[in-house]
Structure formats: C-alpha cells, structure tokens
Amino acid sequence: MTNFGVQILIALVLGVILGLVARNTGHTSETPNGLGTTLQIIGSSYVSLLRAAVIPLVFFAVVASIANLAQVTNAARLAWKTLLWFAITSLIAVLIGIGLGAVFQPGVGTGQEAPGAYEGRTGDWLAFIQGLVPSNFLGLSASTTLEDGSASTSVSFNVLQVLVISIAIGVAALKVGAKAEPFLSFSRSALEVIQKVLWWIIRIAPIGTVGLLGNAVASYGWTTMGSLAKFVVAIYVGLALVFLVVYPLLARLHGLSVRKFFSGIWPAFQLGFVSRSSIGTLPVTQRVTEYSFGVPRGYAAFAVPLGATTKMDGCAAIYPAIAAMFVAQFFGIDLSIGDYLLIIMVSVLGSAATAGTTGATVMLTLTLSTLGLPLEGVGLLLAVDPIVDMGRTAVNVAGQALVPTLVSKQEGILDVDRYHAERTEDLMAISPEEMDERLGTVESSTPDQAYDDASRTAADTVASATGPDADADRESVDSTRR
Template identity: 60%
Template sequence: MSSAPSASAASSIGSARPRLPKVPFWAQILLGLVLGVLLGWAARSGDVSWLVTTLDKIGSIFIQLLKLAVAPLVFFAILVSITNLRNVNNAARLATRTLLWFMITSLIAVAIGLAIGLVTNPGSGTGLTPRDGAKPEHAGSWLDFLTGIVPENVITPFTELNVLQIVFMAAVAGIAALQLGAKAEPILTLSHAILELLQKALWWVIRLAPLGTVGLIGYAIAEYGWDLIGKYATFTADIYIGCALVMFGVYPLLLSTVAKVNPLQFFRGAWPAIQLAFVSRSSVGTMPLTQKVTERLGVPKEYASFAVPFGSTTKMDGCASIYPAIAAIFIAQIFDVQLDVTDYLLIAFVSVVGSAATAGLTGATVMLTLTLSTLGLPLEGVGLLMAIDPILDMMRTATNVAGQALVPVLVSARERILDREAYANATSSPLEESHAAAEPAPVAA
C-alpha cells in the first residue's frame, strides 16, 4: 500500500526540478537596449505609427512611475540622512569633506568640458543659424535661483515638483529634529518607516527597468533616428567623450591615487546604478539603487544615507559641468559671440555653485539657462539643443550617478571608515541579492 510522499521527499523533488537560470540585471538592461534599438529602427524604417506610440507609452509610464515618488522620497531621504549624521563620528567633518569633493570633481569636469569645446568647435559647420533657436518657456536666473530656494508654502513644492525647495524644507526639518532630540523620536521613527516604504516601492519600479529600456531607447530611435544627430554630430560626440573621460578617466585616477582602491571594483559594484541612470535619465529615481551599491562598496550605511541623497540633488558632473560648458561654446559659435577667459571662469563658477538648480530631475535646461544668462548669451540657444537633449541626457545622468557613488567612497577611504573587504567583494547586483533575500527559505523536514 503506497503512502503519500513525506515533506522531505517533496522538498527534494522540488529542489531537483530544473530551474531557469537567472539573467543578471546588467544583462537584462543590455537585452532591453538591443531590443529597443531594433524595434525603434523597425518602427522608423517601416513608418509603423502604432509601434512608435507603444514604445512611447512604455517609456513614459516607466518614467512616470519613477517620478511618482520623487517628491516624498527626496524629502524623507534628506530629513533622515541629516538625522543619521548624529550616529556618525566627526559628522561635520564628513559633511564638509563631501561638499569639498563635490566641488573638486565638478571643477575638473567643467575644465574637461571647456577644453573639449575649445578644441572641437562644436558649433562650426552645423548649418544651424540663430533663427533655428527659440526661447524656453522657463529660464533660470541667479535671482530666481536664490529666491526660489524658499517656498511660499509647504504644498506647492510637492505639487510642482520643485526639488530644490523640497531639499530646503527637508534640511530645515532635519536640523530642527536634531535640536529637539528625544522629543522628535516619534517623527523620526515615522520618517524612517515612510522612507523604507517608498524605497521598497521604487525597487519594484527599478525591476521594470529592462522593459522601460525597450520603450525609452526604442522611441528615441523611432522619433529622432540618426538624421538629427548628424547636425549635432560634433556636439553629441563632445558630450559623450567628455562624460566618458570623467567617468572612466578622472574617477579611476581619483580612486587609485586618493582612495587607494581598485577602480575596476568600483565599476563592478556601481554598474547597476550607472546602467539605470543611463536609461531612466533621473538621478533621484536612481537614488535607492545608488545608495544600495554605495553601501555594498563598503561605505558605512549611516554616512551613505547622507551623502547619496545629498549628492542626488546637488552632485551633477554631467548635467551641471560638462554639458553647460560645451553647450555655452556651441551656442556662442552659432550666435557669433566671442567668449573670453572671464566667461570661461564664470562657467566654472556657475557649474560649482549653481549645480543644485538641476535638482536631480530629467534634463538640465534650468542649468543651461542659468549659465547662458550669466554669460549674457541669447536664451534662444536653448531651443537649438532641446531636440537632441534626450540622447545627451542619458550619458549625462550616468556620469552624475557615477560621481554620486564615487565621492562617498573617496571620503570614506580618506577618513579610514571604508570597509575595504566589502569593497573588494562588491561584484554581484544588489537587485539579484535583494530578490534572493525575498525568497522563502526551504522548510526543514
């Protein structure tokens, strides 16, 4: 008489069942990129309007999901990060060193951007004229930047997604919580819980990145093709080369000389965040993943939870340094305006001081208008670059996020709080690890 299989036998049968191999996150993104290019090319070549619309909707929904949590995520991330500094030794020193390295790397990036622009003359031979430009609807100015930090009320910054004002309110709330001490503990407990909830929800969205990649890349190819890039060939190449020099030249040099660590290990650990930034074009949307990879690279959690949210809203080597430097030279050449040494110094100043104007959002139009208005260049030049902006923004944002992960590693290494063993072992994807951790453990017989 046969009996039902025991729990241990069932468990062994289940474990013996073949399982599909897991595809690494980076490979999923790469597959999405290739599929997006193929679908975009097919849609453009065959003039398939429904496919173009479908790709547009897929990409738009992915970006909307990322942006959905941006406002509360920034607020609670900054608030919690400031209060977490009380658990870190030499908190003021760490914050100062972080800001200092933000400035140093921004200056290096803007210098590279200026050098590339002066050597290549990106505005020459494009066939573009001032008539091709148009003023943007909203232009940034120093007065707007300074007065716009303080909101008129606590609701509007969230409804209008003014990240700079949200950062200001979060910083004030965080400092006030530190001053209140034990009285603020209930608020801080709630803030931690809300932040974890938001990050959990964003992790689900991030897992959709391969699908979002298909839509975003596919629509970009279908909409713009290669014809548009032809007019901006030198300018596009300048942005990509400048970002590549910073990301794969300057950053490894700093890692090997300042932090005394292996640069390849940094890219192994940070690559998932850099990939997502390239696709999503949002530093803030990538922030949970950036923080995760930074912690995996051996940066203490308490410090990473301050440095990464702070960097996601202010550290923009791609959008605020390389791009405005090359763009200003490009626009000056189109409008036949001669720039001198003073103008180049002003570009460097704006890149360091005004980088918070980009506020971690998709695009760098505000930063560019701020640079042009400071130099006295025509704001119509912004219109010349709007069509090509999505293609440029992918590389700019990837550079931003790489820098946001780099600086905490540099500071931690200099302050001797970097876990070098964790850094050396940071090879697998945080997405895969978090997914594995969520799987239930087998029940013992």
C-alpha cells in the first residue's frame, strides 16, 4: 500500500490541478460548474463525516479521560501541569501573533471596501460566559431562516457546552464510585467504537483533500486570496515560528531530540493539515503521543483528548490575535494596551470555544465581540479561511502531542528509549489492533500500572545516563517514585 503521506501529497497536487481547471472553465462560488460542484460536494461530505463524530467523541473522550486520570499516580499534579503548559504555550503563541500583527499591518492597504458601518466599542465577556452555561443536556441549539418565502430550521450543537457537560458528568461518575463503573465501562467501549469509525474516515482523507483544496482554489481563485496575502503570510509566519522554533526549543530544553520530535509528529501534522480538524486527527495524535513519543497510555488517554478540545495554539492564539488586529486596522480603529491584554486573556482562557472542529470562526467571533470590534470582519476573512485553517490545525495537533510529552519527561514517566528510537515504518499503516498488541504491556495494565511501568523504564534509562541532564533526571524519577 502506498505510504499515507505520499497519498496526501498526491491529493494536494491533484486538488490544485482540478481546482485550477474548474476555475479556468468558468467556475465561481456564484456560478458553479460541474467540476467545481463535484469538488465542493466531495470536500463538504468529508468534513460532514468528521463533524458527525465530533459530539459523541468529545463526550465519551472527556468522560473516559477523567476516569483514566483518576487511576493514575499523582493525577492532580499531572492535570495541573498539563493545563499549565497549555496556558504557557498559548501565551507564547498569542504574543507572537500580536507582534506579527504590528509588524505586517495586514489590515492596511487591502483595497477592500468596509462591509458595514462601525457602531462603536460594545464588547464584553457576556458572550463567553453565556457560552459556558449549557442550555440543555446535549447543548443543542436551533435556528430558523426564511428564504424564498419558506422557512427552514437547522439544529446544531454547542460543543463548548458539551465539553462542560462532559466534565461535570465525568467528575460526578467518579464521586458516585463503584455504582458508576458500568457507565464508565460503557463510555470506554463507546469511545473505542467511535474511534474505530473515525479511523475509517481518516483513511479516506486523501479523497477529502482533493475536494477541499480543489474547491478552495476553484471558488476563490488567486485574485481574491491575493488581496489578503499579507494576512495569510502573517498567519503562516506565526505558525512557522511556533512549530519550527518554540516547540523544538521546548523539546530541547527538556533534553529531547528535535529531529525525533519532527519525525514523530509528522503523521498527525500532515493529517491535521488536510483534515482541518483536531478532533478528526485525535486518534492519530494519540497514536503518535503513545507509540512514537513514549507517553504512558493512562496519562495520554487524558491529556490528548483534552488537548484536542482546548489546546489550540494555531486557531485560538495566533489566528485570533492577527485577525483582530487585521479587523481593527481595516476599520481604522486604534487598539489600546487594555485591548491587547483582552486578546491575550481570551486566547489563553477561551480556547475551549474552538472545540477541535474545523475552522476558528467561533474563536474569532468571541475575540471580536470581547473587544467590541465589527463582526463584519469575520465575513471578510472567510475567503482565505480554508487556506490558513490547514496550517492552524497542523500546529494545533503538534502542540497537543508535545505538551503531554514534556509533562511526562518532567515527571520521569516518559519512555525515553521509545522517543529516541528510529522510526522506519509508516505509523499510519499499523492497524489499531496491531497497535494495541505492540503497546500490550500498557494496554493490559491499569492506567496506574502503566504509569508505574513507564516510571521504571524511565528510571532504568536515567540510571545509566550521563551528561548535564542526568542528575536532574534521576532526581525527577526518584521524587516521582516517592
């Protein structure tokens, strides 16, 4: 079977070619032709498949994650360290975004007309706070629109509310104790089934890639996207700085090989790039974290799903910072120091609003609302959203795998030998069943045993280590065992 990465690259090239053919034969978003419509249907169908799995995956992943973490040694410390590193990396990313927004000035000289009148600064935190409160058990919301004299009603999920509900139910199940064990067992089983279905969806990602990229090229062309070129360049420079500088630096500071980080994260990175969904990439991200990086399965089962719903350095830090500055510059609005502090706070604290689904419109809307900037700017940026969303999501999943690795290294539970091992096979070619067999010592044990097994492995490695980091590593392992 052809390497999955090669399949993706072929799909990228084919998507661009078909998109250009459709564009040159008269396709636009207003006047579609057959080829363009076909590409749109293929791309949207693939995204719909991913979205269909989002709600059950978020719910059961969070519930199972909380149950798994409760059985791991030093669970509270692991949880707080994970959240702390999520916040630290988000803070770094949003500061990079603000700096690039000031340097590139992406909203100046775009040549576009303002889509609406600016009515003043009215932003506050109400939208964010209201979004945290579940309106019903499933986080359902409905909207009715009138078109051509007929009414249509659409139902959607508020994933942020589903996240809150999931956390509450997971904690409540732990408090109930033994009586809740059948429910927790069902949650784990349901998660396995959902991830199996999602794995099938992931395997057809090359087909979805052809449609997604082809439709973007066919619908928008280079002229429309070129008018926002500075914005796109600023976003990708920010993403490159985080992925190529910040993440490797953090890995190196923890005594981890930078080359192994890049080779290990590549399967999740490339799938995140084409799928534009952290949740859709979750099975691969977790596979990379456990199998390639050597993070104990009990801890990874908590940290990776949590990261897929809340850890968004691309979508929730770099992008909203630069996009907010773009909108402010577009409308000629000066931002104060307080406004920049609000951008930082929303990016660090509000990333759960992106919820791992495709696109970052929710996060951008939240940021603009909090700052009181015109929401018309959201529509202006939608033309290039598919292009920037690819890079945003790829950086998201890289951070979601890196943070558990760093925390595991700090706690002395990382399988360092596995992290630094040579990677000579296609990780995507290994079936879930075979993966379970290869990680059998972890799979067959409880999360608590997995933690202890990994601690012993790390201790054995550290005991024979030499160099400036060896003493610190021995202390970390010794304190963890105690």
